[in-house]
Amino acid sequence: MTRPERFRLLATFVAGKSIDIAEATPGDVAHTNGHIVFVSAGKPLAEQRREALVQSALLGAGSLDRHLVKVLRGRPAVARRYLAVEGRRVLAELARELPLAAGLGLAAQTSSAAESLEIARGRTPVDAAPHWFGVIKPSRLLDSPTESGLRAADSDLQLRVAAGSSEDEEDDDDERADESKILKLFETPLMGSRTLSELLAKMFGSSRSQSDNPAGAELQVGSIRRAKQIGPHARPLPTRIRFTDDSKPGAAVGVSGALYPEWDVFNNHYRPDWCRVIDFPLGVAADVSAAGVTRDDVLRRRLSRIGLGLKVLRGRADGDELDIEALIDLVVDLRSGYSPPEHVYAERRKLQRNLGVLILLDVSGSATDIDPAGVALHDHQRRAAATLTVTLEELGDRVAVYAFRSHGRHAVHLAAIKTFEQRFGAVGRARLNQIQPSGYTRLGAAIRGAGEILKAQAGTPNRLLLVLSDGFPYDDGYEGRYAEADSHRALDELRADGLASLCLSVGPGADTAALDRVFGSASYASAATLSELSPRMDELFLSSLRELAAPTPAISAR
Amino acid sequence: MALSFPKSSPLSEGSELLINSHSSAQSHGAAPFYRAVGDEVDIFRAAARRGLPVLLKGPTGCGKTRFVEAMAHDLGRELITVAGHEDMTSADLVGRFLLRGTETVWVDGPLTRAVRDGAIFYLDEVVEARQDTTVVIHPLADHRRELPVDRLGTTVPAAQGFQLVISYNPGYQSVLKNLKESTRQRFVAIELDFPPAETETEVVAHEAGVDAETARTLVRIGNAIRNLDGSPLREVSSTRMLILAGELVAEGITLRGAVHSAIVAVLSDDHDVVQALGELVDSLLPQP
Numbered sequence: 001m002t003r004p005e006r007f008r009l010l011a012t013f014v015a016g017k018s019i020d021i022a023e024a025t026p027g028d029v030a031h032t033n034g035h036i037v038f039v040s041a042g043k044p045l046a047e048q049r050r051e052a053l054v055q056s057a058l059l060g061a062g063s064l065d066r067h068l069v070k071v072l073r074g075r076p077a078v079a080r081r082y083l084a085v086e087g088r089r090v091l092a093e094l095a096r097e098l099p100l101a102a103g104l105g106l107a108a109q110t111s112s113a114a115e116s117l118e119i120a121r122g123r124t125p126v127d128a129a130p131h132w133f134g135v136i137k138p139s140r141l142l143d144s145p146t147e148s149g150l151r152a153a154d155s156d157l158q159l160r161v162a163a164g165s166s167e168d169e170e171d172d173d174d175e176r177a178d179e180s181k182i183l184k185l186f187e188t189p190l191m192g193s194r195t196l197s198e199l200l201a202k203m204f205g206s207s208r209s210q211s212d213n214p215a216g217a218e219l220q221v222g223s224i225r226r227a228k229q230i231g232p233h234a235r236p237l238p239t240r241i242r243f244t245d246d247s248k249p250g251a252a253v254g255v256s257g258a259l260y261p262e263w264d265v266f267n268n269h270y271r272p273d274w275c276r277v278i279d280f281p282l283g284v285a286a287d288v289s290a291a292g293v294t295r296d297d298v299l300r301r302r303l304s305r306i307g308l309g310l311k312v313l314r315g316r317a318d319g320d321e322l323d324i325e326a327l328i329d330l331v332v333d334l335r336s337g338y339s340p341p342e343h344v345y346a347e348r349r350k351l352q353r354n355l356g357v358l359i360l361l362d363v364s365g366s367a368t369d370i371d372p373a374g375v376a377l378h379d380h381q382r383r384a385a386a387t388l389t390v391t392l393e394e395l396g397d398r399v400a401v402y403a404f405r406s407h408g409r410h411a412v413h414l415a416a417i418k419t420f421e422q423r424f425g426a427v428g429r430a431r432l433n434q435i436q437p438s439g440y441t442r443l444g445a446a447i448r449g450a451g452e453i454l455k456a457q458a459g460t461p462n463r464l465l466l467v468l469s470d471g472f473p474y475d476d477g478y479e480g481r482y483a484e485a486d487s488h489r490a491l492d493e494l495r496a497d498g499l500a501s502l503c504l505s506v507g508p509g510a511d512t513a514a515l516d517r518v519f520g521s522a523s524y525a526s527a528a529t530l531s532e533l534s535p536r537m538d539e540l541f542l543s544s545l546r547e548l549a550a551p552t553p554a555i556s557a558r
Numbered sequence: 559m560a561l562s563f564p565k566s567s568p569l570s571e572g573s574e575l576l577i578n579s580h581s582s583a584q585s586h587g588a589a590p591f592y593r594a595v596g597d598e599v600d601i602f603r604a605a606a607r608r609g610l611p612v613l614l615k616g617p618t619g620c621g622k623t624r625f626v627e628a629m630a631h632d633l634g635r636e637l638i639t640v641a642g643h644e645d646m647t648s649a650d651l652v653g654r655f656l657l658r659g660t661e662t663v664w665v666d667g668p669l670t671r672a673v674r675d676g677a678i679f680y681l682d683e684v685v686e687a688r689q690d691t692t693v694v695i696h697p698l699a700d701h702r703r704e705l706p707v708d709r710l711g712t713t714v715p716a717a718q719g720f721q722l723v724i725s726y727n728p729g730y731q732s733v734l735k736n737l738k739e740s741t742r743q744r745f746v747a748i749e750l751d752f753p754p755a756e757t758e759t760e761v762v763a764h765e766a767g768v769d770a771e772t773a774r775t776l777v778r779i780g781n782a783i784r785n786l787d788g789s790p791l792r793e794v795s796s797t798r799m800l801i802l803a804g805e806l807v808a809e810g811i812t813l814r815g816a817v818h819s820a821i822v823a824v825l826s827d828d829h830d831v832v833q834a835l836g837e838l839v840d841s842l843l844p845q846p
Contacts, residue, residue, distance in 0.1 A: 018788040103845035320649035
């Protein structure tokens with residue numbers, strides 16, 4: 001793990017605003033760009049602590065404000081002298097509040113940043129700064145966007161997105177479907193080269209075909225394995241993949257995968273072992289400062305109603321009311337000379353929550369579409385995922401979060417941000433917040449893979465797969481009616497296995513017609529923000545859970 | 559918490575069964591230490607003269623319970639405290655029938671006893687209790703000032719001196735429910751917050767029995783944590799937490815060790831956050 005992370009809160013406190021800490025590239029000395037403090041790599045902790053302290057103190061005292069730094073640009077000698085004088089001043093000032101700074105024993109020569117700058121520009125000799133003061137890099141400070149250093153305003157903490165200008169409307173690549181028919185030629189597996197099709201897609205703009213034509217799906221490729229099938233609707237089982245390496249078997253590090261079938265609507269049969277779905281724990285380092293999650297009280301209240309209900313338990317040893325029947329039995333028993341235990345009370349107890357939810361987050365490239373206010377669809381969705389996860393976890397439900405994307409049928413990735421067993425700690429939240437969208441959406445395979453995980457690991461009688469996506473399946477040879485039919489089929493399989501499914505499309509511009517075709521009218525909802533959906537989230541959960549033929553004992557007790 | 563029922567209660571023999579209601583009577587001994595910050599004492603006294611119910615709001619550990627204790631002592635009334643919890647039912651407050659031999663006997667709950675005796679009834683963390691439970695206080699909290707006991711078929715009028723006080727923490731994150739609007743509009747609200755640094759230093763020094771310098775350091779740490787921008791913590795350092803740290807210091811633990819056990823390790827379970835918080839706190843401690 002990165003060691004300087006630990007100075008984050010110290011730097012945040014000293015600077016008075018959120019500051020990130022990172023190690024500078026080896027050989028570089030400590031500096032800052034206004035919202036990240038870089039400490040020199042490989043130095044002892046005490047040294048790094050002092051470096052972080054002086055840089056964040058400079059930020060906190062406003063010594064690196066734009067008008068001051070502009071003067072230093074292109075004048076390294078002045079910048080060095082300014083740092084030596086001003087660094088001592090801010091540390092001496094800080095020493096009144098912070099014993100750590102007092103321990104450094106530095107004396108101030110000046111009383112304000114402007115005065116320090118005056119001295120730095122003059123000719124009076126200045127004591128050289130200690131090495132751990134680092135340097136001021138005016139270019140980096142001026143390059144960095146100023147607003148990121150500001151305190152979060154109320155509007156930043158809300159899910160609501162203010163309606164703003166729509167300047168990038170021309171950038172919309174939602175041209176009509178007919179244009180993509182030529183492109184489709186290049187997307188067939190026979191053309192082989194992905195690079196070529198991607199190049200063409202970039203040149204002409206990628207778009208999806210809404211027509212009923214099979215994309216590349218009907219083209220038979222030589223590598224398809226032929227197998228005798230019992231019937232067209234017989235569903236092939238997923239084939240487990242065994243990951244073995246010289247050093248570590250895959251299971252030991254939490255990687256698993258399987259080959260899943262895919263429904264070919266045009267030939268009306270399954271293609272066995274068609275998609276390779278790999279699930280793996282997301283192990284990237286994430287900085288915990290970005291672990292903020294919006295809380296949604298309406299959502300919490302709504303979801304708390306699901307699976308909760310009072311039940312009268314009779315004949316208890318303790319309780320609020322006397323259970324008259326048990327009391328009569330007791331008296332009869334006593335009169336006839338028998339002394340049974342005095343279980344004569346009736347008790348009202350709340351039933352256990354027994355809901356397991358797997359949140360499947362779409363992190364494909366299509367989620368980078370920007371809404372008029374400049375917030376990417378992806379950001380809407382991952383915020384919604386974080387809020388839902390926190391809420392469900394607090395309510396005591398079993399919840400897991402997986403992100404999915406695909407690069408063709410051989411690489412459908414399910415990254416575990418939070419498994420059922422893990423807590424949704426600061427690191428998990430930060431990973432979710434920092435995940436970057438890329439790739440495509442092979443929705444059917446992702447649903448099948450997530451369904452297997454939900455079946456195997458949720459361990460609750462009521463299980464719900466919550467898909468956060470724009471609902472638009474699209475991948476290599478996977479689009480239009482073929483993709484929608486396969487996704488729909490995958491959801492049918494889930495229902496047959498007793499899992500409920502619900503799709504939430506959070507963000508602008510969802511194609512409700514496509515959502516309707518894939519998920520069915522009862523199991524999707526779309527809105528611009530999660531908070532618009534919160535007031536009816538309980539109904540959405542319940543309606544998708546009720547669809548199941550499987551028994552739902554706790555759900556009916558609302 | 560000890561259960562103590564006054565001997566005047568006719569059925570106090572059965573009261574050991576009331577385990578769910580953590581009730582305690584405030585003894586009329588030394589006055590509890592409370593330092594007023596704003597006008598809360600005047601408002602409480604005025605409300606007590608009129609018998610108005612009082613709602614105390616404030617973050618965890620800012621002194622809500624201590625305030626009520628101090629006021630009860632000041633007014634010379636008995637204080638009955640009940641902590642709200644999920645499984646609390648109205649029977650836990652009002653009372654219930656118990657079996658003795660082949661007979662059933664009625665045992666007053668803490669609320670009924672407070673109504674009969676004219677005590678201050680303090681329902682702590684009221685939102686932890688279910689809303690249908692807290693509805694039983696409604697007739698007591700308006701002009702009627704009476705408690706219907708449906709199981710006995712009677713109505714108990716509130717004795718002179720009875721006052722209802724409830725408290726809750728508006729920002730408390732594990733709360734599923736808020737206070738019902740119809741409940742909260744019956745109350746006079748007093749908002750408490752962490753005291754200003756000067757007052758808090760005095761409180762910590764007095765309660766923990768440490769010198770002013772240690773108390774000042776602890777308060778400085780507390781305020782640094784409270785004012786963090788973009789804090790990863792759900793709850794901030796409370797006055798109570800600072801007092802706990804101070805008590806450890808008074809028992810001979812080093813200041814650093816006390817702060818780490820009573821503040822840093824308590825505020826988060828996340829290893830990275832604990833480590834980062836440790837760095838912040840270390841920088842505020844006197845350097846060795």
